[in-house]
Amino acid sequence: MHATLKTILAKSGPFIGLILVIAFFSLPTETREYFLTYNNFKIIFTQTVIVAIGALGMTMIIVSGGIDLSVGSTIALTSVVGALLIQHGWGPIAVLLAVIASGGLIGLLNGSAIAGLRMTPFIITLGTLGVARGSAKWLADNQTVNYDSSPLNSWMTTANPFSLTLPTGVWVALVLALLTSLLLRHTVFGRHIFALGSNEATARLCGIATKRLKILIYVLAGCFFGLAGLFQLSRLRQGDPTVAVGLELDIIAAVIIGGASLSGGVGTILGSMIGALIMAVLRNGSQQMGWPTYFQEIIIGLVIIVAVFLDRLRQGRAAA
């Protein structure tokens, strides 16, 4: 009985955090009216989409014991690629596939370099961060890439406040989260990711092709980052090579707040999604409170530290 209570607490930690943050913004008179409305949550969900999809890929990478610092640049590059293809008259499905593929290609470069050169993911992806950002600016000729219109533009819109339906992006993120969660928990590929992150030596000893696995993880994660780039494009309605600077840190923060460990082997998709939501709710609430952006940044920074500290406290107690 006692043990089950502990497990429930250990598993629902991030969820309790989310409820606390929502409660915090529901109480003050400035925000009480509007904060807890369906429309506001529609906006919050929509604002979460890009970080959430990025966090799907990042969760796989972090659980495998890796890290990817090049996500923001990858999103910028793929959104520029998407904008250029629309300019050239490609249809939305073709653009979708091409953008995902270009994200996967960057993942392939990252993964091959990490596995093949046996270098730490931190260094390789720090390098890719610069390479991808520079390539985005080069491709875009150092300016935004504009196009007339595209069906893509409607995928992230919350323009009609009276419509009850959620934008396409939110549904895509939800379905992908469900699929990725199943992938991580119930497939050989997913269990091998945990094995790799928990102890690479054991994985190798047990006959897992660790190099190929690493490359696969970065490629798949890259596809998610490409998709996030597409939604970035849909949101801005133009390809901007300077967009999403530092977004990888938000994504990593979401995964960590969600209970994943940077040393690998631990993490859940549900946790990461809640982590992404916590950050979006914090942003949204702070804006409605009329707090300046620097104040939001300070708060989010502190939340990351407190979340990980509480997590360690909880883990310590669970182990005792």
Added chain:
Amino acid sequence: MTPAIRLRLTGLQKSFGATRALRSVSLAIAPGEVHALIGENGAGKSTLMKILSGAHAADAGTMELSGQSYQPENPHDARLKGVAMIYQELNLALHLTAQENILLGAESTRWGCVDQATSRARAQTALEQLGHGGLALDQKAGDFSIAEQQIIEIARALLLQPQVLIMDEPTSSLTQADTEKLFATISRLRAQGVSIIYISHFLEECSRIADRYTVLKDGETVGSGAMKDATLDHLVTLMTGREVKDLYPRTPHQPGAVVLAVKTAVLARFAGRNVSSGHGSSVQPTCSLEVRAGEIFGLAGLIGAGRTDLLRAIFGLDTLTRGEVCLIGADAQAATPRHRWQQGVGFLSENRKEEGLMLNQSIADNLTLTKMNTFGRGGWVQQNRQQRAAQHWVDALRVKCRDSAQTISELSGGNQQKVALARLLEHPAQIFLLDEPTRGIDVGSKAQIYQLVSELAAAGKAVVIVSSYLPELLGLCDTIGVMCRGELTAIRPRADWSETDIMRAATGST
């Protein structure tokens, strides 16, 4: 005249939540006495040591050091009061020099700066007290051998002139020769009047080096006395609470056809080190062996002689510079761990924590990692099937745990090792490569693993065991080969070996 008592513990109790780690522990040690503390894993030895070294406080009971009440507030306080501890895992800063390590936390300073001359003299004195005055003080700790690192650690403990020195499993990573040197060191300290609490799973060692013993079981002192009056059987019976009539079972088995052969293999680490061929020329050290189905083949030798290298090379974790590994009905070229598992070869790592197991994953995941794809179709893992498979071995091997979903780090060493071994059974392997399968685990689990290995051989599996513990090899194996400096020098049936013969072959002094 009765000798004065240096340390006396009376009725110590300690609980962690609902777990009673110590129920009633009493112990008395005279000055200049080596006192063996014996007990299975979980008997309360670690808790007792933590209380003695000041990491925990006892709930009840008294401790007296040289007649004074002894209540250390923390490990530093314990050191100042005269109780020093040497842990099983060495605690050295590998990038600092030997001298810096010895003086760590007790540096001689002058106006806030390290006083080099005094520091050096103090470190030198401590080393000379151990009979190792020649150790290079300016060399980085990481560049010393494990045995030398241990000397550095002991020197650090001696710096504050302790009255009681606690050594936790000091020989678990030492070779036989280094163990001998350590014993000489212990005898020296004993002659200087230091009281030593010696904790070890190796009962033969305890009976050689200790004057007296205390046996703990389930947090209680169940026996103590003079070592010379105690037989090993008696100690084992006290520890386990049951008669262990025969630690090494001999299930009858008949070796069959050769299933594994290594032909003139040159291990990568030894490729450059030529040995004399006896005809004036020199050749590379080689290893050749044949293992039959239903045979238990032991590999003896000093640590670093290449036993682990050979096992890893057979399994495809290391590459051979020359020579080949042949398996019955298998492609010799396909030599990666992945292929080896497919060919029915299983490997148990000597390093359970760093290589053998994924500590923060479940028992089920650890046990079935080599064959995840067999628990469902199309890359899907049906967790109930996986857990059923794991539960079978948990029950069969009596692994103490809640269920197969429990995280492996929460288990004791012996139970962890059973899970690591069960991975080979579940796969199932036909050829078992076991590297130090009983290192650091309790007698009960050891006996179980011996029984298991014997049954495997009876069932026609081939088993290769690397071990530094000679009684184990002599008790268990059909054939024993000895390695020395990368060369497999002699292979004979067990009956033709004695411990002395093996040590001679292992040290190259034939």
